[in-house]
Amino acid sequence: MPAGGLDAILAAFARAAQIIWLPTMNKQTRYTFYARLAELDPNPTTELNYSTPFELLTAVLLSAQATDVGVNKATARLFPVANTPAAILALGQDGLESYIATIGLYRSKAKHLLETCRILIEQHGGEVPRDRESLEALPGVGRKTANVVLNTAFGVPTIAVDTHIFRLGNRTGLAPGKDVRAVEDKLLKVTPAEFMLNAHHWLILHGRYVCKARKPECWRCVVNDVCDYRSKQLTPPPGR
Numbered sequence: 001m002p003a004g005g006l007d008a009i010l011a012a013f014a015r016a017a018q019i020i021w022l023p024t025m026n027k028q029t030r031y032t033f034y035a036r037l038a039e040l041d042p043n044p045t046t047e048l049n050y051s052t053p054f055e056l057l058t059a060v061l062l063s064a065q066a067t068d069v070g071v072n073k074a075t076a077r078l079f080p081v082a083n084t085p086a087a088i089l090a091l092g093q094d095g096l097e098s099y100i101a102t103i104g105l106y107r108s109k110a111k112h113l114l115e116t117c118r119i120l121i122e123q124h125g126g127e128v129p130r131d132r133e134s135l136e137a138l139p140g141v142g143r144k145t146a147n148v149v150l151n152t153a154f155g156v157p158t159i160a161v162d163t164h165i166f167r168l169g170n171r172t173g174l175a176p177g178k179d180v181r182a183v184e185d186k187l188l189k190v191t192p193a194e195f196m197l198n199a200h201h202w203l204i205l206h207g208r209y210v211c212k213a214r215k216p217e218c219w220r221c222v223v224n225d226v227c228d229y230r231s232k233q234l235t236p237p238p239g240r
Protein backbone atom coordinates (compact mmCIF):
# COMPACT_ATOMS: atom_id res chain seq x y z
CA MET A 1 0.00 0.00 0.00
CA PRO A 2 1.43 3.45 -0.89
CA ALA A 3 2.46 5.81 1.95
CA GLY A 4 -0.59 7.54 3.35
CA GLY A 5 -2.87 5.03 1.62
CA LEU A 6 -4.47 3.80 4.85
CA ASP A 7 -4.95 7.35 6.10
CA ALA A 8 -6.63 8.31 2.84
CA ILE A 9 -8.97 5.31 3.05
CA LEU A 10 -9.85 6.08 6.67
CA ALA A 11 -10.47 9.75 5.84
CA ALA A 12 -12.75 8.78 2.96
CA PHE A 13 -14.60 6.36 5.23
CA ALA A 14 -15.02 9.09 7.87
CA ARG A 15 -16.39 11.48 5.27
CA ALA A 16 -18.87 8.88 4.05
CA ALA A 17 -19.93 8.12 7.62
CA GLN A 18 -20.45 11.83 8.25
CA ILE A 19 -22.70 12.04 5.20
CA ILE A 20 -24.91 9.11 6.13
CA TRP A 21 -24.86 9.76 9.88
CA LEU A 22 -27.73 11.99 10.89
CA PRO A 23 -27.38 13.80 14.22
CA THR A 24 -30.42 13.77 16.43
CA MET A 25 -31.26 14.73 19.99
CA ASN A 26 -33.68 13.17 22.41
CA LYS A 27 -36.36 14.88 24.48
CA GLN A 28 -34.09 15.42 27.47
CA THR A 29 -31.14 16.81 25.53
CA ARG A 30 -33.43 19.16 23.60
CA TYR A 31 -34.84 20.44 26.87
CA THR A 32 -31.36 21.00 28.25
CA PHE A 33 -30.32 22.73 25.01
CA TYR A 34 -33.10 25.31 25.30
CA ALA A 35 -32.81 25.67 29.08
CA ARG A 36 -29.14 26.60 28.78
CA LEU A 37 -29.80 29.19 26.07
CA ALA A 38 -32.65 30.57 28.18
CA GLU A 39 -30.44 30.85 31.24
CA LEU A 40 -27.85 32.73 29.24
CA ASP A 41 -30.34 35.19 27.71
CA PRO A 42 -33.74 35.14 29.44
CA ASN A 43 -35.32 37.80 27.21
CA PRO A 44 -33.94 37.46 23.69
CA THR A 45 -35.24 39.64 20.89
CA THR A 46 -34.46 40.76 17.37
CA GLU A 47 -31.43 42.91 16.66
CA LEU A 48 -33.47 44.97 14.20
CA ASN A 49 -34.48 48.32 15.67
CA TYR A 50 -38.22 49.01 15.65
CA SER A 51 -40.91 50.54 17.81
CA THR A 52 -44.15 49.52 16.06
CA PRO A 53 -45.34 46.44 14.14
CA PHE A 54 -45.13 48.46 10.91
CA GLU A 55 -41.53 49.46 11.61
CA LEU A 56 -40.69 45.81 12.30
CA LEU A 57 -42.39 44.68 9.08
CA THR A 58 -40.44 47.35 7.16
CA ALA A 59 -37.13 46.37 8.76
CA VAL A 60 -37.69 42.66 8.08
CA LEU A 61 -38.66 43.40 4.47
CA LEU A 62 -35.42 45.33 4.05
CA SER A 63 -33.30 42.68 5.76
CA ALA A 64 -33.29 39.97 3.08
CA GLN A 65 -29.67 39.31 2.15
CA ALA A 66 -28.59 42.28 4.28
CA THR A 67 -27.19 42.57 7.79
CA ASP A 68 -29.26 43.82 10.71
CA VAL A 69 -26.61 46.49 11.29
CA GLY A 70 -26.98 47.75 7.72
CA VAL A 71 -30.78 47.76 7.97
CA ASN A 72 -30.65 49.61 11.30
CA LYS A 73 -28.47 52.33 9.75
CA ALA A 74 -30.99 52.83 6.94
CA THR A 75 -34.08 52.76 9.16
CA ALA A 76 -32.40 55.23 11.55
CA ARG A 77 -32.57 57.68 8.64
CA LEU A 78 -35.96 56.56 7.33
CA PHE A 79 -38.17 56.15 10.40
CA PRO A 80 -37.81 59.69 11.80
CA VAL A 81 -39.09 60.92 8.42
CA ALA A 82 -41.58 58.18 7.55
CA ASN A 83 -42.69 55.31 9.79
CA THR A 84 -46.30 54.75 8.67
CA PRO A 85 -47.68 53.27 5.46
CA ALA A 86 -49.06 56.67 4.38
CA ALA A 87 -45.81 58.51 5.04
CA ILE A 88 -43.70 55.94 3.17
CA LEU A 89 -46.15 55.90 0.29
CA ALA A 90 -45.84 59.69 0.11
CA LEU A 91 -42.07 59.37 -0.37
CA GLY A 92 -42.56 57.58 -3.68
CA GLN A 93 -40.02 55.22 -5.28
CA ASP A 94 -37.19 57.74 -5.66
CA GLY A 95 -37.70 59.26 -2.24
CA LEU A 96 -37.77 55.88 -0.49
CA GLU A 97 -34.74 54.66 -2.43
CA SER A 98 -32.73 57.64 -1.22
CA TYR A 99 -33.06 56.37 2.38
CA ILE A 100 -32.34 52.72 1.74
CA ALA A 101 -29.82 52.81 -1.12
CA THR A 102 -27.08 51.39 1.14
CA ILE A 103 -29.00 48.10 1.39
CA GLY A 104 -28.67 45.35 -1.22
CA LEU A 105 -31.57 44.92 -3.65
CA TYR A 106 -32.90 48.29 -2.51
CA ARG A 107 -34.81 49.03 -5.72
CA SER A 108 -36.97 45.91 -5.58
CA LYS A 109 -37.32 46.24 -1.80
CA ALA A 110 -38.57 49.83 -2.23
CA LYS A 111 -41.06 48.64 -4.83
CA HIS A 112 -42.35 45.87 -2.56
CA LEU A 113 -42.54 48.15 0.46
CA LEU A 114 -44.51 50.80 -1.43
CA GLU A 115 -46.96 48.20 -2.72
CA THR A 116 -47.22 46.73 0.78
CA CYS A 117 -48.02 50.20 2.17
CA ARG A 118 -50.74 50.66 -0.45
CA ILE A 119 -52.35 47.32 0.48
CA LEU A 120 -52.10 48.03 4.22
CA ILE A 121 -53.96 51.32 3.69
CA GLU A 122 -56.56 49.94 1.28
CA GLN A 123 -57.26 46.61 2.97
CA HIS A 124 -56.12 46.80 6.60
CA GLY A 125 -56.85 50.33 7.77
CA GLY A 126 -53.14 51.19 7.69
CA GLU A 127 -52.33 48.49 10.29
CA VAL A 128 -50.18 45.37 10.03
CA PRO A 129 -52.51 42.35 9.95
CA ARG A 130 -52.12 39.73 12.68
CA ASP A 131 -52.85 36.67 10.58
CA ARG A 132 -50.45 34.65 8.46
CA GLU A 133 -52.60 34.58 5.35
CA SER A 134 -52.90 38.38 5.14
CA LEU A 135 -49.21 38.86 5.91
CA GLU A 136 -48.08 36.39 3.27
CA ALA A 137 -50.32 38.14 0.71
CA LEU A 138 -48.17 41.28 1.03
CA PRO A 139 -45.49 41.80 -1.66
CA GLY A 140 -42.08 40.58 -0.57
CA VAL A 141 -43.49 38.86 2.53
CA GLY A 142 -42.87 35.14 2.60
CA ARG A 143 -43.39 32.59 5.34
CA LYS A 144 -40.19 33.57 7.16
CA THR A 145 -41.04 37.28 7.31
CA ALA A 146 -44.60 36.49 8.39
CA ASN A 147 -43.24 34.26 11.16
CA VAL A 148 -40.89 36.99 12.41
CA VAL A 149 -43.69 39.59 12.52
CA LEU A 150 -46.17 37.20 14.13
CA ASN A 151 -43.64 36.16 16.75
CA THR A 152 -41.84 39.39 17.51
CA ALA A 153 -44.59 41.98 17.06
CA PHE A 154 -47.60 39.93 18.16
CA GLY A 155 -46.22 37.26 20.48
CA VAL A 156 -47.36 34.28 18.41
CA PRO A 157 -45.21 31.18 19.09
CA THR A 158 -43.85 30.76 15.55
CA ILE A 159 -40.31 29.87 14.52
CA ALA A 160 -38.88 31.64 11.47
CA VAL A 161 -36.19 29.41 10.00
CA ASP A 162 -33.37 31.41 8.45
CA THR A 163 -29.94 30.25 7.35
CA HIS A 164 -28.66 30.16 10.96
CA ILE A 165 -31.54 28.09 12.30
CA PHE A 166 -31.48 25.74 9.31
CA ARG A 167 -27.78 25.08 9.86
CA LEU A 168 -28.10 24.76 13.62
CA GLY A 169 -31.11 22.45 13.46
CA ASN A 170 -29.24 20.05 11.21
CA ARG A 171 -25.78 20.34 12.68
CA THR A 172 -26.73 19.87 16.31
CA GLY A 173 -29.44 17.26 15.80
CA LEU A 174 -32.02 19.57 17.39
CA ALA A 175 -34.28 19.49 14.34
CA PRO A 176 -32.80 17.88 11.24
CA GLY A 177 -34.60 18.54 7.96
CA LYS A 178 -33.87 18.69 4.26
CA ASP A 179 -35.26 22.19 3.75
CA VAL A 180 -36.32 25.17 5.86
CA ARG A 181 -39.94 24.08 6.04
CA ALA A 182 -38.96 20.62 7.26
CA VAL A 183 -36.76 22.17 9.97
CA GLU A 184 -39.55 24.57 10.97
CA ASP A 185 -42.08 21.73 11.21
CA LYS A 186 -39.66 19.64 13.26
CA LEU A 187 -38.88 22.55 15.62
CA LEU A 188 -42.59 23.20 16.15
CA LYS A 189 -43.02 19.52 16.97
CA VAL A 190 -40.08 19.04 19.36
CA THR A 191 -39.60 22.42 21.05
CA PRO A 192 -40.98 22.31 24.62
CA ALA A 193 -43.97 24.66 24.99
CA GLU A 194 -42.28 26.83 27.59
CA PHE A 195 -39.48 27.69 25.15
CA MET A 196 -41.56 28.06 21.98
CA LEU A 197 -42.09 31.82 22.04
CA ASN A 198 -38.41 32.69 22.34
CA ALA A 199 -36.93 29.69 20.49
CA HIS A 200 -36.62 31.65 17.27
CA HIS A 201 -34.39 34.33 18.80
CA TRP A 202 -32.32 31.97 20.94
CA LEU A 203 -31.49 29.84 17.93
CA ILE A 204 -30.73 32.74 15.59
CA LEU A 205 -28.47 34.46 18.11
CA HIS A 206 -26.69 31.21 18.97
CA GLY A 207 -26.14 30.51 15.27
CA ARG A 208 -24.98 34.04 14.57
CA TYR A 209 -22.49 34.39 17.40
CA VAL A 210 -21.40 30.92 18.52
CA CYS A 211 -22.50 28.11 16.20
CA LYS A 212 -21.14 29.98 13.20
CA ALA A 213 -21.33 28.62 9.68
CA ARG A 214 -17.68 27.97 8.93
CA LYS A 215 -16.09 27.73 12.35
CA PRO A 216 -18.51 26.95 15.17
CA GLU A 217 -16.95 27.97 18.49
CA CYS A 218 -17.79 24.74 20.30
CA TRP A 219 -15.16 25.25 23.00
CA ARG A 220 -17.14 28.16 24.47
CA CYS A 221 -20.61 26.85 23.64
CA VAL A 222 -22.97 26.36 26.60
CA VAL A 223 -24.65 23.37 24.96
CA ASN A 224 -21.56 21.52 23.76
CA ASP A 225 -22.27 18.53 26.02
CA VAL A 226 -25.74 17.93 24.56
CA CYS A 227 -25.09 18.94 20.95
CA ASP A 228 -24.82 15.99 18.59
CA TYR A 229 -22.42 17.55 16.07
CA ARG A 230 -19.73 15.07 15.21
CA SER A 231 -16.92 17.48 14.47
CA LYS A 232 -17.07 19.58 17.63
CA GLN A 233 -13.93 21.63 18.24
CA LEU A 234 -13.65 21.60 22.02
CA THR A 235 -10.16 23.09 22.12
CA PRO A 236 -9.90 26.75 21.19
CA PRO A 237 -7.54 27.52 18.32
CA PRO A 238 -4.26 29.20 19.31
CA GLY A 239 -4.77 32.81 20.27
CA ARG A 240 -8.43 32.47 21.29
Ligand code: SF4
Binds near residue numbers: 171232233
Ligand atom coordinates in the same frame (compact mmCIF):
# COMPACT_ATOMS: atom_id res chain seq x y z
S1 SF4 B 1 -21.17 22.49 20.30
FE1 SF4 B 1 -20.51 23.47 18.39
S2 SF4 B 1 -21.82 22.60 16.80
FE2 SF4 B 1 -22.83 22.22 18.79
S3 SF4 B 1 -24.22 23.95 19.12
FE3 SF4 B 1 -22.30 24.44 20.12
S4 SF4 B 1 -21.13 25.60 18.59
FE4 SF4 B 1 -22.76 24.52 17.49
